Amino acid sequence: MKILVCISNVPDTTTKIKFVESDTRLDTTGIQWVINPWDELSLTRALELKDDASSGVKSVTVAHVGPLTSEPTIRKALAIGADDAFRVNGLPADSYFVAGQLAAVIRKEQFDVILCGIESSDYNGSMTGGMIAEFLGIPSVSAVSEIKIENGSPVLTREIDGGREVVSVPMPFVAIVQKGIAKEPRIASMRGIMTARTKPVKIYEPEAAESLTGILVFEKPSPRAACKFIDPDNAGQLITLLQNEAKVI
Amino acid sequence: MSVLVYTQNWDGKFKKSSFELVSYGSKVAELLNTSLVCLSIGTVSDEELKRLGTWGAKKVIRVDGDYCKILDNQVYTDIIAQAAIKEDARVIIISDNSEGKAVAPRLSVRLKAGMASGVSKLPLSLDPFTVYKRTYSGNAFAHMVINTEIKIITLSQNSFNLVETPENASIENYNITVDSSLAKTVVKDSQKQTGKLLLTDAELVVSGGRGMKSPDNWGPLVELAGALGAATACSRPVSDEGWRSHEEHTGQTGKVIAPNLYIAVGISGATQHLAGVSSSKCIVAVNTDKDAPIFEVAQYGIVGDAQKVLPKLVEAVKDLKK
Numbered sequence: 296m297k298i299l300v301c302i303s304n305v306p307d308t309t310t311k312i313k314f315v316e317s318d319t320r321l322d323t324t325g326i327q328w329v330i331n332p333w334d335e336l337s338l339t340r341a342l343e344l345k346d347d348a349s350s351g352v353k354s355v356t357v358a359h360v361g362p363l364t365s366e367p368t369i370r371k372a373l374a375i376g377a378d379d380a381f382r383v384n385g386l387p388a389d390s391y392f393v394a395g396q397l398a399a400v401i402r403k404e405q406f407d408v409i410l411c412g413i414e415s416s417d418y419n420g421s422m423t424g425g426m427i428a429e430f431l432g433i434p435s436v437s438a439v440s441e442i443k444i445e446n447g448s449p450v451l452t453r454e455i456d457g458g459r460e461v462v463s464v465p466m467p468f469v470a471i472v473q474k475g476i477a478k479e480p481r482i483a484s485m486r487g488i489m490t491a492r493t494k495p496v497k498i499y500e501p502e503a504a505e506s507l508t509g510i511l512v513f514e515k516p517s518p519r520a521a522c523k524f525i526d527p528d529n530a531g532q533l534i535t536l537l538q539n540e541a542k543v544i
Numbered sequence: 545m546s547v548l549v550y551t552q553n554w555d556g557k558f559k560k561s562s563f564e565l566v567s568y569g570s571k572v573a574e575l576l577n578t579s580l581v582c583l584s585i586g587t588v589s590d591e592e593l594k595r596l597g598t599w600g601a602k603k604v605i606r607v608d609g610d611y612c613k614i615l616d617n618q619v620y621t622d623i624i625a626q627a628a629i630k631e632d633a634r635v636i637i638i639s640d641n642s643e644g645k646a647v648a649p650r651l652s653v654r655l656k657a658g659m660a661s662g663v664s665k666l667p668l669s670l671d672p673f674t675v676y677k678r679t680y681s682g683n684a685f686a687h688m689v690i691n692t693e694i695k696i697i698t699l700s701q702n703s704f705n706l707v708e709t710p711e712n713a714s715i716e717n718y719n720i721t722v723d724s725s726l727a728k729t730v731v732k733d734s735q736k737q738t739g740k741l742l743l744t745d746a747e748l749v750v751s752g753g754r755g756m757k758s759p760d761n762w763g764p765l766v767e768l769a770g771a772l773g774a775a776t777a778c779s780r781p782v783s784d785e786g787w788r789s790h791e792e793h794t795g796q797t798g799k800v801i802a803p804n805l806y807i808a809v810g811i812s813g814a815t816q817h818l819a820g821v822s823s824s825k826c827i828v829a830v831n832t833d834k835d836a837p838i839f840e841v842a843q844y845g846i847v848g849d850a851q852k853v854l855p856k857l858v859e860a861v862k863d864l865k866k
Contacts, residue, residue, distance in 0.1 A: 308796060309815050312683040332797055390659070391652065413645070416796065416819075418686075419678050421640075421661050421698075425617065425649030434728045435617045437646035450732070454642060455615075456554065456744070458736035464728045471646070474797045475790060507658030511674060511687040516822065522829070522839045527848030531860030533828065536844060538864065541826045543805040544748065544772060 296352045296447075296466070298341045299406040301397055301423065302372055303331040303387075303415040304365040314513045321417075321513075330368055332480070333412025335375075339477035340442055341410060342376045350444040354378045358400060360385060360393045366496070374483035374491035385501035388509075390418075394426030395504040401431060407466040408449055413438065413473040424471035434464035440475030546581045547573040548633035550624055551596060552643050553588050559745060560706070561639055563599045567707045568699055569637045570600025571666055576634065581605060582713075583627045585620060586612040590715055597713030599706065605631075607718045615643060616729040619722055621650040626720050628655060633694065640698035641744065648698050657694035664703035664823070681796050681819035700823070701744060702802045743792065746775035749803045751794060751821075753779040755810020755831060756850055759787035764854035765809055771861040777801070779811045795820035810850045813838025830854075 306312070307327040315322045330338070338357065345352040357372040359365060360383040369380045381404070383396040401409065411424030428435035440459065441452035451470055452459050483491070525533050537544045549569035551562045566582060573580040582601045584593060586608060593604045607623050624647065628636055636651065638644040640662050652659040662678035664685075672689045675697060679686045690696075743749065750769040752762060769776045776792060783793035794801055796819035806824035811817060813829070813836055821827070822841060829842035830853050839845045846853050 306680075308681070308819075312680045314684070390649070394649075394653070416681050417679065419662050419681060421645045422649040422652065422659060425646065426653045428617070429621065429650040429653035435646070435650065436729065437617065438642045455734075455736070456642065457738070457740060457742050458734065460731050460735075461733040463730050463732060474793070507652075507656070507690065507692050508660060509689045509691065510679075511689055513679065514676075514685045514687065516682070516685065519827075519841055520843065522842045522845040524845050524847065527846050527853055530846055530848070530853045530856035531863070533844055533846065534857060534860035534864055537805065537826070537828070541805075541843060543826045544861075544864075 296350070296407045297405070298344070298352055298355045298408045298410065299358055299401065300334060300338045300341050300355065300372070300377065301358050301409065301411045301427070302334040302338065302368065303412070303417070304328050304359065304361055304368040305331045305415055305417045308332060308416055318513045319511070328365070328368055330372055331412050331415045333414065333472060335480040336474070336477045337410040337412055337472045338372055338375060338377060339479075339481040340472070342481060343477065344442070344444060351447050352444070356380060356404070356406070358397055359383070360387045360396045362386060369496055370491050371483065373494045374487040375481050376487060379495045379497070381497040381499060383499045383501050388506035390420045390422035390426060391508070392504050392506040394423045394430060396501050397423070398427050398430035399502045400499055401427065409467065409469045411469060411471050413471050424469050428469040431467075433467050433469065435469040435471060436462055436464055437471040439470045439472045442470060442476065545578045546631045546633050547576060547578060547635045547637065548628050548631055549580065549582045549637045551582050551584050552639060552641070553584060553586055553592070556586070556588050557592060558595060561641070561701050561745065562596070563706055564702070564704050565637055565639055565699055566596050566599035566601050568666070568704045570709055571707065572635055572637065575667065575670060578634070579603070581631045581633070583607070583624060585623055593715050594713055597711045598708055600709035600711055601713045602711045603716065604713045605716045605718050607720060609722070611722050611724065611727055614729060614731050615646065616727045617646050617650055618726040618728065620647045621654055622722055622726055623720065624651055625654045627718065628694065636694065636696045638696065638698050640700050644698045648696055652696050655694050656692060657696050658690035658692040659696040659698070660688045660690055661698040662700050663697045664700045678823075682822040683819070700802060702747070702804070703823070741775045743775045743777055743794070743799055744801060746801070747803050748772050748774035748805045749777050749801060750774045750807045750809065751777035751779065751811060752782060752788070752809045753811030754781045755812070756782070756787075757810070761851060762788070764851065764858060768807070768854055768858050768861065771858055771865070774805070779817050808838050808842070809854065811838055812836045813841065
């Protein structure tokens with residue numbers, strides 16, 4: 296079984312988001328780039344499965360669409376333990392473009408299980424995984440919080456409103472992965488960092504593909520009014536304010 | 545030409561979020577000078593479908609069959625795509641919830657329709673078709689242009705007010721053929737809590753963080769939630785420690801919610817937590833540290849110990865309800 300983990304390169308989640316060029320572009324000055332948190336958890340789970348010899352997982356590959364500048368993020372994934380990687384050398388214009396590029400490579404390379412994080416922390420699209428599956432005409436399971444392999448077949452738990460379902464679909468499939476899939480992201484070891492330097496990263500040039508959407512401008516949320524403090528000894532006053540002033544109860 | 549809204553049902557019933565979608569769809573249809581069509585998949589009674597009329601649905605189409613019984617993303621995509629083509633839909637509106645996220649991206653590829661997710665306002669412009677969507681986990685919003693003839697929007701929950709525009713909705717049963725080979729999802733087991741107020745549906749939420757100090761201290765918080773008719777939530781450390789269930793975790797990697805009222809008790813307000821709750825209409829913070837970042841986003845704040853403050857709040861709510 297070959298697992299592919301699709302990774303996105305995003306600003307560290309504690310970054311103070313600012314924009315430049317009339318708010319059309321993210322100010323990247325001083326930004327630490329990291330593997331998108333859900334993708335990192337997917338990678339962790341894929342490696343856990345591979346560690347278990349009985350799972351039948353032979354390799355874990357990571358895939359990324361982005362320019363050369365995102366190479367450090369790919370190396371980080373290799374340091375954490377992925378066997379190899381491929382990068383489509385293009386600017387990720389929108390989810391449709393990214394998914395189209397990844398689908399094209401998956402057709403050539405063939406994987407049994409494709410893992411995608413449920414969203415990226417930059418554009419919050421929640422689209423790439425489902426789009427890849429539709430491009431390839433293969434099943435997708437969304438909001439997956441657990442993956443096990445039983446007798447050589449993946450068994451998935453997906454979160455539904457107010458509960459969960461244990462499901463299976465035939466391989467190849469795309470699992471769109473959320474919180475719960477792994478407890479903590481795996482950290483690269485010193486040895487991992489050393490070996491990552493020589494692991495293969497295959498570069499594909501992007502296929503002609505279009506984007507269907509574009510961003511005109513970004514906007515920061517409107518600033519909130521200053522906090523009104525209430526005397527803790529008279530805390531009950533809050534409830535009166537919520538009813539008569541904020542009118543939310 | 546039409547605007548198509550996919551109204552998901554829960555065991556044959558709609559929720560407030562369904563009516564929100566219909567209200568939104570009705571406004572978009574008005575802007576585009578066209579009519580609104582609602583699509584329902586699965587077994588839903590005529591009476592329930594008629595309720596969509598209250599919010600502006602003139603026509604409701606129902607697709608039902610054995611293939612609708614479980615959510616198979618390919619099957620549902622096929623149904624919505626067929627309905628969209630038949631109704632000549634130009635805008636397709638779906639909820640930004642787990643089912644919406646599972647199906648809408650597939651539909652985007654299937655129809656080659658540009659998609660924007662997490663939309664929270666009416667379109668900012670019709671030409672070019674521009675929507676307002678959440679980015680950077682709520683730290684920014686983007687004006688996103690969709691360039692295709694058909695547009696797909698997933699609407700954030702609790703982001704649009706219900707607008708009553710009563711119509712007598714006509715119900716049409718669709719007989720469509722679904723390629724049975726598409727249905728590949730097998731459900732082996734299912735656990736579902738019924739009757740519990742879901743965090744993502746709740747208009748009022750009371751949430752606890754590490755400042756609650758111990759899992760044994762949750763009594764007054766749960767009591768406050770009960771008195772208010774609110775759902776309970778928690779921050780990530782609390783669910784990681786196992787003090788509360790993972791289903792209650794709100795924040796960047798947990799649930800993203802936008803209730804009318806979010807009461808954060810003993811939560812400092814780290815960026816990752818705020819990412820999940822910053823769209824709440826009114827935030828209240830109770831914290832012993834007056835410099836905690838949560839006070840920067842809170843409308844009301846109480847600097848004090850949760851265990852002392854919570855009983856006072858419970859008492860005040862009970863007085864109010866008398």
